[in-house]
Amino acid sequence: MAKNKKRSVPNHKRNIIIDTNLLLLLIIGSIEEGRFISSSKRLKDFSIRDYDLLLKAIQSFGEGYTTKYIAAEVSNLLDLKGYAQEKAFEIARTIFETFKEIDSNLNDDLQNPYLPQFGLTDSKLIEMSSTHLIFTADDRLSPLLWGSGQGNVYSLAMIRALAS
Amino acid sequence: MIDFKEAEAAARNGFNDFVQGASNIVLEEIVISDDNSRYEVTFSYDVDRTPSPLSGARTRTPLFELATVLGKRKEYKTFLVSSKDGSLKGFKRYKGQ
Numbered sequence: 001m002a003k004n005k006k007r008s009v010p011n012h013k014r015n016i017i018i019d020t021n022l023l024l025l026l027i028i029g030s031i032e033e034g035r036f037i038s039s040s041k042r043l044k045d046f047s048i049r050d051y052d053l054l055l056k057a058i059q060s061f062g063e064g065y066t067t068k069y070i071a072a073e074v075s076n077l078l079d080l081k082g083y084a085q086e087k088a089f090e091i092a093r094t095i096f097e098t099f100k101e102i103d104s105n106l107n108d109d110l111q112n113p114y115l116p117q118f119g120l121t122d123s124k125l126i127e128m129s130s131t132h133l134i135f136t137a138d139d140r141l142s143p144l145l146w147g148s149g150q151g152n153v154y155s156l157a158m159i160r161a162l163a164s
Numbered sequence: 165m166i167d168f169k170e171a172e173a174a175a176r177n178g179f180n181d182f183v184q185g186a187s188n189i190v191l192e193e194i195v196i197s198d199d200n201s202r203y204e205v206t207f208s209y210d211v212d213r214t215p216s217p218l219s220g221a222r223t224r225t226p227l228f229e230l231a232t233v234l235g236k237r238k239e240y241k242t243f244l245v246s247s248k249d250g251s252l253k254g255f256k257r258y259k260g261q
Contacts, residue, residue: 059231
């Protein structure tokens with residue numbers, strides 16, 4: 001299992017996990033100057049400015065990590081058509097090839113105490129927040145990640161605030 | 165009626181007028197419509213939207229490299245040129261990819 005035991009202040013040595021919705025923003029925002037952000041049902045709350053801020057924010061960190069659960073969600077939620085969808089999967093492939101995969105065991109993850117409330121993907125994310133910095137736009141998840149990860153969370157609201 | 169070379173030149177003028185921040189501009193395709201009324205001239209080009217880091221120079225980490233790749237993308241646009249007088253009739257996203 002890929003783990004990072006460090007809990008230092010966020011810097012370029014830190015490893016991050018990007019939550020599903022922000023990964024969708026990163027992928028769809030990369031296509032043709034972000035024109036498809038408004039086409040995606042999953043990205044109604046985001047703008048091209050959020051994409052630029054996210055891109056700027058992640059480049060300050062070390063390595064990206066992900067789980068099979070996040071990758072599956074992203075794959076299922078890419079909702080563009082035709083050429084744009086092909087480009088989206090091309091970019092998704094590039095991103096996931098860059099990321100390192102966190103080992104996961106389904107039977108173990110089904111025992112996660114947060115599973116009933118948050119589901120498989122997010123309960124795994126809560127578990128990983130003790131060792132990784134989590135980028136998320138999920139307002140429901142953020143407070144819990146803060147509690148679990150002792151500040152190992154970057155919410156989109158924080159990223160927007162840093163840029164303002 | 166203008167020829168292919170003149171259509172390309174007219175389309176390049178249109179490209180320069182309407183597309184900002186492009187580099188490595190390459191002519192990909194020129195076709196004339198079935199009724200010979202217009203040329204469709206397609207260019208590919210690189211767009212660099214890599215943001216500057218939040219603060220100062222950064223170590224080139226895997227995430228830095230990824231952000232750089234995502235910020236630089238090849239895009240395509242097709243310009244419509246009148247075959248009669250070489251006037252620009254507009255441009256559109258290329259759908260041939």
